[in-house]
Amino acid sequence: MTQVNYAIVVAGGAGQRMGNAIPKQFLTLRGKPILLHTLEKLHAFDASLRLIVVLPAADLPRWHELVALHQCPIPHQITAGGATRFHSVSCGLALISDDAHLIAIHDGVRPLVSLQVMERAFALAAQQGSAVAAVKLKESIRRGDEQHSQAVDRAAFRLVQTPQVFRAAWIKKAYATAVGTDFTDCASVAESAGHPIYLSEGAYENIKITTPEDLLLAEALLQA
Numbered sequence: 001m002t003q004v005n006y007a008i009v010v011a012g013g014a015g016q017r018m019g020n021a022i023p024k025q026f027l028t029l030r031g032k033p034i035l036l037h038t039l040e041k042l043h044a045f046d047a048s049l050r051l052i053v054v055l056p057a058a059d060l061p062r063w064h065e066l067v068a069l070h071q072c073p074i075p076h077q078i079t080a081g082g083a084t085r086f087h088s089v090s091c092g093l094a095l096i097s098d099d100a101h102l103i104a105i106h107d108g109v110r111p112l113v114s115l116q117v118m119e120r121a122f123a124l125a126a127q128q129g130s131a132v133a134a135v136k137l138k139e140s141i142r143r144g145d146e147q148h149s150q151a152v153d154r155a156a157f158r159l160v161q162t163p164q165v166f167r168a169a170w171i172k173k174a175y176a177t178a179v180g181t182d183f184t185d186c187a188s189v190a191e192s193a194g195h196p197i198y199l200s201e202g203a204y205e206n207i208k209i210t211t212p213e214d215l216l217l218a219e220a221l222l223q224a
């Protein structure tokens with residue numbers, strides 16, 4: 001049987017920390033919506049990857065307009081998301097058929113993901129069943145608050161990114177059986193179902209566009 005791989009691109013958030021009336025995934029970066037840059041990266045990595053884009057229900061017409069305006073040639077399915085990232089990933093998973101082999105979940109607002117980061121994550125997930133892009137910390141960290149804090153060993157930590165790639169059956173069941181919805185990423189959901197989490201090498205430029213200064217950084221990095 002042919003092995004079919006999917007990528008769920010979660011873009012169902014409101015972008016509150018960006019503070020823009022338009023959700024950040026639709027903002028323009030070097031002439032194109034951020035989400036379109038992200039889709040281009042995933043399609044360039046593997047044109048056979050089936051792309052599912054999860055959007056805020058209210059913004060489905062906006063995306064249709066942007067796709068038409070930019071003549072987006074990349075085939076993708078669209079679905080409405082939910083109140084949290086967990087709900088939005090669940091909405092994407094609901095569209096995936098049983099022939100799926102690996103499922104990647106990627107933030108729609110990480111347009112700087114490289115082909116190498118994608119390749120490493122898919123290769124590791126094919127071997128181990130899971131792969132989560134992550135990077136080492138470059139700065140010192142302390143545990144605590146302004147009044148009381150202690151130094152911690154940064155070598156014991158990793159910053160987690162996306163893509164996060166999983167054996168399809170694992171991640172589908174993990175989402176179907178998860179207790180609660182308060183997970184900030186898919187690795188936490190897979191882990192809660194008892195699956196081992198393997199880390200693949202991410203990249204420092206694979207930033208998540210979250211606050212206004214990230215737009216400036218992304219603009220500069222996209223040029224590079």
Ligand SMILES: Nc1ccn([C@@H]2O[C@H](COP(=O)(O)OP(=O)(O)OP(=O)(O)O)[C@@H](O)[C@H]2O)c(=O)n1
Pocket residue numbers: 010011012013014015016017018025054081082083084085086088089107108109110208209210
């Ligand atoms: N209900 C949600 C919330 C988030 N996301 C997606 O998850 C990714 C990472 O989330 P984050 O950066 O937190 O995005 P927002 O939730 O939009 O931002 P904020 O928390 O500032 O509102 C984004 O691509 C976002 O669109 C989603 O699909 N559905």
Ligand SMILES: C[C@](O)(CO)[C@H](O)COP(=O)(O)O
Pocket residue numbers: 085107160161162184185186208
């Ligand atoms: C999935 C993620 O991007 C990995 O870093 C992150 O956990 C999302 O967190 P957010 O606070 O909802 O942006």
